[in-house]
Amino acid sequence: MQRQRANRTLQAQPDGEPGAAAEASIDCGWGDLIMAHTYREPARLAAALLRESPGQRHLAFYVRDPHVVLAEAPESLFLDPSHSFRLWLTDYQSAHSRRRGFSVRRLRTRADAGAINRLYASCGMVESPAAAIWKARASRRLSYIIAEDRDSGAIIGTAMGVDHVNAFDDPSGGCSLWCVAVDPQARHPGIGEALVRYLIEHFQARGREYLDLSVMHANRGAIGLYEKLGFQRVPVFCVKRRNAINAPLFTGAGPGGFDGLNPYAMLIVREALRRGVAVQVLDAEGGYFRLRWGGRQVTCRESLSELTSAVAMSRCQDKRTTHRVLAAEGLRVPAQRLADSGDEIGAGDRAFLAAHGALVAKPADGEQGEGVAVDLRDAESLAAAVADARRFDSRVLLEACCPGEDLRVVVIGYEMVAAALRRPPAVIGDGHSRLRELIEAQSRRRAAATGGESRIPLDAETERCLAAAGHSLDQVPAAGAQIRVRRTANLHTGGTIHDVTDELHPALAEAAVRAARALEIPVVGVDMMVPAVDASDYVIIEANERPGLANHEPQPTAERFLDLLFPQTAAEAAAGDDTPQVKP
16 A cells, blocks of 8 residues: 555656646636646647736646746746645545534525635735636535634634536646635634545535645645645646735745745735735845835834824823823823832822722833733732833823723825724633643734734733633533633734624724824724724724735725825726735
8 A cells, every 4th residue: 555655745746648638727717727737738728827817816727847837037037945745545544533612514695605705804815806716606616615713703704615527627627725714713623624624525525536725835834734634745836927925935034035024014015016016025034125226215103104203103102191191181081190110009099999990001112912910809909910011111001991892993195094803812622632722723823813913922911811711721611612812912922813894883983084184103903992893982092003905805905095195006906907906
């Protein structure tokens, strides 16, 4: 068996022999999957790739002689830095399903099709028209599957399979796997594996011989999963057309390269490249880059640009100043005071706690949720929180703890562009893992989904929140039990983000814009506590001068940011050009 498997693996390239359709390509919505081995002329294969339309991304798979194809259009094509894997379906070992909390099924409804597209956007993948996905629901060529949360009904994962036999009469009896996407906010483990196993068994039932896939060479998590399931590397190559979104794959590192940029900077850089705006990376680790168009240049640190004045930036950084400016504008803000100096909380702090019942403690100048403690109800907890906050700033603010949901509204050019609810991190018990292990696993998933930007700290604040709910890190929660592990909803401490732009009450959008004007800041994230996003009540708790625009996909935050910096490019971007306009 081992020798037979090795021999089959060497036969990695399907044959384009008589019996297979000539020059086969499959319209997958996001672009054409071009079966390169069915093309006899490299020039015709290159021409097929170059027919890519705006909003699409074609992909040639099974390229026999990539160097020859690239030579046909060296300025326009590139060799994709991905690995190809194959699973011989007769070798597949099924596993007893341990899935809890979600199910996997075929595409059924128009809502499913829309949810698949939203998942593509949230994972930074090229979108496919929902109508095209829905049209393919009964196709024998394409198979769309989804993972559905059993409690909420939310679609939290998707994958697509291509049946080569039904698509182009493939004599080798193959099929392939594409577009595996898992909601970055999903808390259930094993969603990706469940999707892949479902498609394997789906094609196995059809009598297919093997399943192929392509995965980026640096995606170690996905490669580990595929190897666990029995996939083996095969010498199969993929060629794509150069476009702005693919740029990081063929520009390389070094001066002007994009290696090391975080997702917040990269989102803006991709939109700039799409518009023909030149990009110079100044400090990838810090997120600094310079944009040039015509005779104008602007230096940015992610969404913070030279258009934000030092005065506006200082108003946002000092939360006490933010509070005064917004209160003077007549906007609703929580009661606030500066904590008493000294190692112990003073009489004023105790009186403030007694007056409001529950407080928030946070550094006067801080970011990313560091040193923030919420729902402090006794003097002992307050003293510990103040001491922790002083690690980040000697001045500590105490605020009345306002009930409701944590809402971030992004304002660009004094217009509301996006709104999202931020929810605290939570884990789901499996009946055998300790809370510490569940938190560590969820933290790894959040880090992988956000480019390392989101993690759940195992610190005193996490322990305090668990203890307040009657839990400990060594406790083993029951299967299916959902446990909130922190009270703050900041992304950098493991929080999740949920787009509510279309549901936002006009009064909340108006308050956010008024706050931006009062602070005189052109790009800002206004943080509110609200009882409901479709109601008018709010309290503004702070303003962020460098909001993470990538957190608000699929809203056009990067587009509006470039409109602000280079308004001349807005009309050109809307009119379209020869560069494929795809979502990053």
